[in-house]
Amino acid sequence: MTVKTRFAPSPTGFLHVGGARTALYSWLYAKHTGGEFVLRIEDTDLERSTQEAIDAIIEGMNWLGLNWDEGPYYQTKRFxxxxxxxxxxxxxxxxxxxxxxxxxxxxxxxxxxxxxxxxxxxxxxxxxxxxxxxxxxxxxxxxxxxxxxxxxxxxxxxxxxxxxxxxxxxxxxxxxRTDGSPTYNFCVVVDDWDMGITHIVRGEDHINNTPRQINIYKALGAPIPEFAHCAMILGDDGAKLSKRHGAVSVMQYRDDGYLPKALLNYLVRLGWSNGDQEIFSEEEMIQLFSLDAISKSASAFNTDKLLWLNNHYIKHSEPEYVAQYLQWHLDQKEIDITSGPAITDVIKLVGERCNTLIELAEQSRYFYQDFSEFEAGAAKKHLRPVAKDALELALAKVEALSEWTTENLHQVIQDTCSELDLGMGKVGMPLRVAVTGIGQSPSVDAVMCLVGKERVMARIQMALAYIAEREANS
Incomplete structure (x- = not known):
């Protein structure tokens, strides 16, 4: 028997976390067994179903990478x-x-x-x-x-x-109904029969429907699928997950800067486990997943845990994968990366410091966009007259470099420290603020290397002008 599962949302709202977990479990079981996965849109509620919701469901499934083998089927086309x-x-x-x-x-x-x-x-x-x-x-x-x-x-x-x-x-x-339209419980049975569905994974709120549907299967002479009813997902506060917990739509997680792999890894653990393992590749999820290993207890949604996972995937995923989803956020922030370093190089350098793609996009800004002002607190602390000699000497050494490498820039900073008998912080921090405009960044030599020689020199000169103005006004 070929296993065939389905995800069958009603398009009366967006694809939310609970629905996405159901879709994931159905998808994983089909993949685990070498079976097929069907997407069906259950739009018999003519008053509440909308095209906007249908589009949002399909967009959410595509963003998560839960590709279907058949569908999408629409119940309204099967009356x-x-x-x-x-x-x-x-x-x-x-x-x-x-x-x-x-x-x-x-x-x-x-x-x-x-x-x-x-x-x-x-x-x-x-x-x-x-x-x-x-x-x-x-x-x-x-x-x-x-x-x-x-x-x-x-x-x-x-x-x-x-x-x-x-x-x-x-x-x-x-x-x-009296208007001639068939109802949900009947349509579901006919669809599952016609589409050859063997296993139905859905929320526990459907348990009351199951015996009714089984009787209809029997009346039609249709085979009865196997069932798996998942427990609900609770919010951080122990209440049922709802809009007030931020669970509006799966695409809200895209907007908030999460990677699909991080969300999928988090969702799979909301009710299913494999020992104490926390991190699962897609291949591992498919290989290890079992319906019988799903817990009957409710799961609690923990945003801090999801953030931790997202940071892990930003740090450890191929930078090309991260770049694919980072681009949307760069576009939202109007950061044009056509003139500057390869975004994959920026991700390698900055990514481990970021929990979300929103943070990563913002941390990428100074590699591609010049700025006219320094972060006030950082400038006040580090762009002082006492930093003038270090910046002037570093500028001269940077200008003289024939090979623009991280190693050579590191040597520039060390030599500047030695010649002026200054600690690394007295040179590195003014340089960091000068080159990035802010007080925190990865290793300043690596940052300078990616920012590029012309921009680095121009920004150090701007920092020196800032110090000169500060001196004049003191």
């Missing part, structure tokens, strides 16, 4: 298929017309709640029988699935083990 099967079920008496208006059902539900009875549709309720008996050809109706009245639904969940629900707990759910 003929659903209605064909609903009509067939009507003929086979596996479904029936219900003429009860919503107002009557609300009234019955309130009566049930007042009596301490679980609110549910009851085909044998006297008011329901009366409403159906009084119907005419013009009376609007929906189609309900005739759920078995006896026995139980049993399934072995990969995460939660054996689950058993009595059919008496399940009512006759609507499978076609």
């Amino acid at each position: 003929d298929r659903y209605n064909q099967l609903i009509d067939q079920m009507l003929e086979e008496d596996k479904a029936y017309k219900c003429y009860c208006p919503k107002e009557l059902l609300d009234e019955i539900r309130e009566e049930q709640m007042a009596a301490g009875v679980k609110p549910r549709y009851d085909a044998n309720h006297p008011k329901v029988i009366a409403a159906n008996a009084a119907a005419t050809e013009e009376t609007p109706f929906c189609i309900r699935f005739r759920n078995p009245k006896e026995g139980t639904v049993v399934f072995d969940d990969h995460i939660r083990g054996r689950i058993e629900i009595s059919n008496t707990e399940l009512d006759d759910l609507i499978i076609r």
Whole structure:
């Protein structure tokens, strides 16, 4: 049997963290087993589904690199298929017309709640029988699935083990609305059957739907997939993850400067583990992943842990990979890298100091853009008259260099220290502020090498002019 999984979001909002984890687990299991992964857009909620949400879901999946083998399929394009099967079920008496208006059902539900009875549709309720008996050809109706009245639904969940629900707990759910549109629980079953889905990974909020859907599979004579219902994700504060935790959209993590690999590595550990291992390459995730190793306990989202992982991937990934995603942030900050060092060289030098790509883009700025002002605090501390001799001597030595290398620039700084009998900080720090405009950077010789000779000389001269003006005003 070829394993076939699916991710089937409803396009009523963006792709959020919980959905992305579900997609990842489904994708990993398909890859682990040599199977196939399907993307399906469940857009039967015509009022709430939007094209913007569809585009955002696909953009999020593409950004994460969760490529699908089939799809995207759209449920709204399969209504003929659903209605064909609903009509067939009507003929086979596996479904029936219900003429009860919503107002009557609300009234019955309130009566049930007042009596301490679980609110549910009851085909044998006297008011329901009366409403159906009084119907005419013009009376609007929906189609309900005739759920078995006896026995139980049993399934072995990969995460939660054996689950058993009595059919008496399940009512006759609507499978076609009065407006003629088929409903979610029915469409899902037909899609999974037609698409050959063998394993369904989804959130625990779907557990109540599963026995209903299993009964529909049986009524259609369709094979029943295996299920894995994942526990919810909680925020740092222990509450259910929500917008107030910043969980608006997966693409918000792109905007906040995270690498896809870092987010995927973080998501895979939100409920699944392989011993104490924290860092997983994509190949390791695929090789080691198992549905049966997913925890049934809720996971807590920890932003500090995600930042740590992001820093790891910025530091240890191929600079070409980092550059691919850094470019978006450089564009946002209007940093043009066409005149300056290779961005991969800047990433190698600056990357380990940055937790996000936003920080990395900002730390890259002085390699490509000249500045007219120095950081106030750094200039006040390091661009003082006492630094003038060191900067002038360093400028002369820099200008005389025939080979522009980090090693030669390091020697320039050392020689300047020796000739003026100064400590490294008395020369290196004024140079750092002069060349970068700020008080913190990687090794100043390596920075100078990438900034380039002309820019370095011009910036040292600007720093000397700043010191001269400072002297004149003192």
